[in-house]
Amino acid sequence: MPTSLKSARTKSFxxxxxxxxxxxxxxxxxxxxxxxDAAVRTYSETFDRWSPESFRLSDERVQEIIAGLDPxxxxxxxxxxxxxRGFAEVQLASMADVEVETLPGVFLGHKHVPxxxxxxxxxxxxxxxxxxxxxxxxxxxxxxxxxxxxxxxxIRGEIPAATVAAMHLAGADEIWILGGVQAVAAMAVGTxxxxxxxxxxxxxxxxVAEAKRQLYxxxxxxxxxxxxxxxxxxxxxxxxxxxxxxxxxxxxxGPESPAVLITxxxxxxxxxxxxxxxxxxxxPTADYAGPAWRDFGQVTVVDDLDEAYALADSYxxxxxxxxxxxxxxxxxxxxNYGALFLGENTCVSYGxxxxxxxxxxxxxxxxxxxxxxxxGKYLRTVTYQEVRNTETSGELGRVCGRAARVELFEGHARSxxxxxxxxxxxxxxxIDEAKARYQSPLEAAGQA
Ligand SMILES: NC(=O)c1ccc[n+]([C@@H]2O[C@H](COP(=O)([O-])OP(=O)(O)OC[C@H]3O[C@@H](n4cnc5c(N)ncnc54)[C@H](O)[C@@H]3O)[C@@H](O)[C@H]2O)c1
Ligand SMILES: [Zn+2]
Numbered sequence: 001m002p003t004s005l006k007s008a009r010t011k012s013f014x015x016x017x018x019x020x021x022x023x024x025x026x027x028x029x030x031x032x033x034x035x036x037d038a039a040v041r042t043y044s045e046t047f048d049r050w051s052p053e054s055f056r057l058s059d060e061r062v063q064e065i066i067a068g069l070d071p072x073x074x075x076x077x078x079x080x081x082x083x084x085r086g087f088a089e090v091q092l093a094s095m096a097d098v099e100v101e102t103l104p105g106v107f108l109g110h111k112h113v114p115x116x117x118x119x120x121x122x123x124x125x126x127x128x129x130x131x132x133x134x135x136x137x138x139x140x141x142x143x144x145x146x147x148x149x150x151x152x153x154x155i156r157g158e159i160p161a162a163t164v165a166a167m168h169l170a171g172a173d174e175i176w177i178l179g180g181v182q183a184v185a186a187m188a189v190g191t192x193x194x195x196x197x198x199x200x201x202x203x204x205x206x207x208v209a210e211a212k213r214q215l216y217x218x219x220x221x222x223x224x225x226x227x228x229x230x231x232x233x234x235x236x237x238x239x240x241x242x243x244x245x246x247x248x249x250x251x252x253x254g255p256e257s258p259a260v261l262i263t264x265x266x267x268x269x270x271x272x273x274x275x276x277x278x279x280x281x282x283x284p285t286a287d288y289a290g291p292a293w294r295d296f297g298q299v300t301v302v303d304d305l306d307e308a309y310a311l312a313d314s315y316x317x318x319x320x321x322x323x324x325x326x327x328x329x330x331x332x333x334x335x336n337y338g339a340l341f342l343g344e345n346t347c348v349s350y351g352x353x354x355x356x357x358x359x360x361x362x363x364x365x366x367x368x369x370x371x372x373x374x375x376g377k378y379l380r381t382v383t384y385q386e387v388r389n390t391e392t393s394g395e396l397g398r399v400c401g402r403a404a405r406v407e408l409f410e411g412h413a414r415s416x417x418x419x420x421x422x423x424x425x426x427x428x429x430x431i432d433e434a435k436a437r438y439q440s441p442l443e444a445a446g447q448a
Pocket of ligand 1: 047048122124203204205207208254257363
């Protein structure tokens with residue numbers, strides 16, 4: 001039986017705030033839909049105190065911003081983008097186009113066609129999330145998306161220079177300093193200055209994630225990627241100090257970010273909690289990490305690792321870190337997670353910032369039905385068919401006629417009938433009657 005050493009104060013952020021978020025987002029989208037750029041500007045002023053002449057940066061401005069950066073920042077961006085691109089290319093190569101002959105002369109196939117325009121949302125309200133530019137833009141460009149519009153908010157009234165550099169180096173075609181619902185809505189519905197996109201990708205806070213959710217259908221979205229979540233599965237071999245550091249690394253994203261430890265060792269659970277209390281006071285981002293841990297932090301002791309995996313699966317969390325003697329076991333035993341981090345030599349921060357797997361990942365249980373952002377999310381798998389054998393076409397026509405009439409679809413059935421008649425000589429009274437009633441328009445004109 002699981003024993004709780006620390007439970008969350010409130011069940012989840014979704015339970016406490018979702019209604020308020022939903023209504024506010026609905027109103028903002030409605031305003032942007034009706035008054036376009038004017039509403040975008042008003043909301044940018046209200047939420048970000050940001051109202052430049054143009055929200056879109058010119059190429060010259062982008063070059064100036066890049067020139068002002070420490071060269072090491074650029075070198076690191078280039079390194080990380082190479083990791084993200086390299087892995088995305090391997091994933092792309094795993095997606096073969098197919099064509100198969102299923103019956104004599106029947107050719108069925110699928111192709112992967114890139115989405116033609118993408119809006120990449122790069123968060124930046126609390127932190128300038130430079131790495132999100134690699135994740136959304138490099139991956140879109142690897143998929144072959146021709147137009148990528150990149151949006152990020154100003155941070156405390158300033159343009160986030162490293163993020164702009166990352167957007168440019170990733171291959172963004174347009175760079176806009178615009179955040180929140182106003183950016184997502186402008187990209188989805190279009191305004192006087194923004195031409196709308198086909199799909200919006202990228203993570204964000206509860207408002208951004210909700211805006212994508214509400215606009216889905218009108219525009220494509222990658223997935224529901226809201227406030228960060230971390231869950232650690234640890235056995236008695238885990239180092240409680242490391243567990244504490246890694247839990248706080250994700251709690252710092254914001255006060256609504258849950259951090260959960262499931263362990264087979266009560267000692268590891270208690271020592272981790274004590275380390276967290278000791279680390280927090282000296283942590284510059286304690287204003288976010290502290291409340292996140294206090295309100296949404298959980299520690300549960302279970303009897304064995306199978307119970308730990310089952311409990312972890314029930315959370316379906318974004319990030320799941322396995323700190324056990326045999327971390328790879330989780331690959332076979334776990335089902336619900338956005339990304340797995342196996343063993344103490346890696347961590348969620350590597351996934352977030354450097355290693356090359358995508359950090360845009362499902363939250364709030366979305367891991368039950370989707371993985372994270374990857375090159376495949378920017379591709380549409382479209383099918384085609386061709387029948388090169390008339391006899392097979394006639395035989396399919398007979399089946400089509402019968403199958404469609406079961407559904408009372410006479411029109412569908414007739415498309416099958418005409419082919420069965422033409423290629424196999426079948427006769428259908430409706431064809432004879434329709435042909436008898438037919439009058440050629442040329443003859444009709446001649447008679448008049
Ligand atoms: N799931 C993932 O893959 C993933 C990855 C990275 C980051 N994240 C999450 O992204 C989020 C980033 O959040 P952030 O806030 O720092 O940046 P953000 O860019 O997502 O949001 C900032 C914007 O929120 C808007 N906003 C702020 N308060 C508002 C209000 N009261 N009403 C309406 N709009 C408001 C503002 O317009 C601002 O531009 C974090 O929650 C982080 O955990 C998720
Ligand atoms: Zn993180």
